[in-house]
Amino acid sequence: ETGVTQTPRHLVMGMTNKKSLKCEQHLGHNAMYWYKQSAKKPLELMFVYNFKEQTENNSVPSRFSPECPNSSHLFLHLHTLQPEDSALYLCASSQGQAGAGDTQYFGPGTRLTVL
Amino acid sequence: GIQVEQSPPDLILQEGANSTLRCNFSDSVNNLQWFHQNPWGQLINLFYIPSGTKQNGRLSATTVATERYSLLYISSSQTTDSGVYFCAVTAAGNKLTFGGGTRVLVKP
Numbered sequence: 001e002t003g004v005t006q007t008p009r010h011l012v013m014g015m016t017n018k019k020s021l022k023c024e025q026h027l028g029h030n031a032m033y034w035y036k037q038s039a040k041k042p043l044e045l046m047f048v049y050n051f052k053e054q055t056e057n058n059s060v061p062s063r064f065s066p067e068c069p070n071s072s073h074l075f076l077h078l079h080t081l082q083p084e085d086s087a088l089y090l091c092a093s094s095q096g097q098a099g100a101g102d103t104q105y106f107g108p109g110t111r112l113t114v115l
Numbered sequence: 116g117i118q119v120e121q122s123p124p125d126l127i128l129q130e131g132a133n134s135t136l137r138c139n140f141s142d143s144v145n146n147l148q149w150f151h152q153n154p155w156g157q158l159i160n161l162f163y164i165p166s167g168t169k170q171n172g173r174l175s176a177t178t179v180a181t182e183r184y185s186l187l188y189i190s191s192s193q194t195t196d197s198g199v200y201f202c203a204v205t206a207a208g209n210k211l212t213f214g215g216g217t218r219v220l221v222k223p
Contacts, residue, residue: 043201048210056210058210092158102146104160106150106157106158108156108157
């Protein structure tokens with residue numbers, strides 16, 4: 001799938017660093033999502049945005065801060081992370097609102113390592 | 116919330132073999148998707164199949180919504196089929212919930 005892009009693809013950061021993950025969808029979709037995939041765990045939904053408005057925060061710690069300036073872009077700002085936050089972070093988008101049952105399309109992910 | 120269970124958790128196949136992956140879910144759904152995650156982490160949509168049967172090349176899927184399960188068939192498997200296969204479902208108004216995945220290794 002080339003419709004959803006994510007940068008960077010790999011990121012290594014220290015616990016005191018601040019970094020941001022970027023996601024862009026070129027599909028004209030209205031909903032965007034952040035997921036976390038840790039080793040040996042199912043994908044976990046983190047945040048949902050519908051029409052730029054956050055509609056779900058799945059009990060995510062405040063050291064993860066999402067931003068959705070428009071329907072095509074989604075950021076995840078990271079600060080004072082912990083080693084257990086190391087994971088693959090996946091962005092997705094769908095045409096309709098979350099919960100409507102529309103197909104979700106995923107980006108390639110950012111593999112994050114926190115030292 | 117809805118529970119999604121996939122079986123088997125791991126599957127080793129010889130190239131050319133056929134296989135069936137299963138996804139059971141605990142409640143009615145309005146969306147069911149099958150994904151393939153390649154070794155680089157990319158999740159590729161395989162099927163959007165809340166009910167019925169679909170085929171795409173060597174892959175096909177069947178969802179029996181009334182009995183709350185879906186099956187993914189891989190025929191004449193190839194080494195490029197290796198990776199993790201995920202089933203994910205949405206109950207009305209709720210988030211997409213993923214199963215634990217089936218890790219497939221196809222040996223040449």
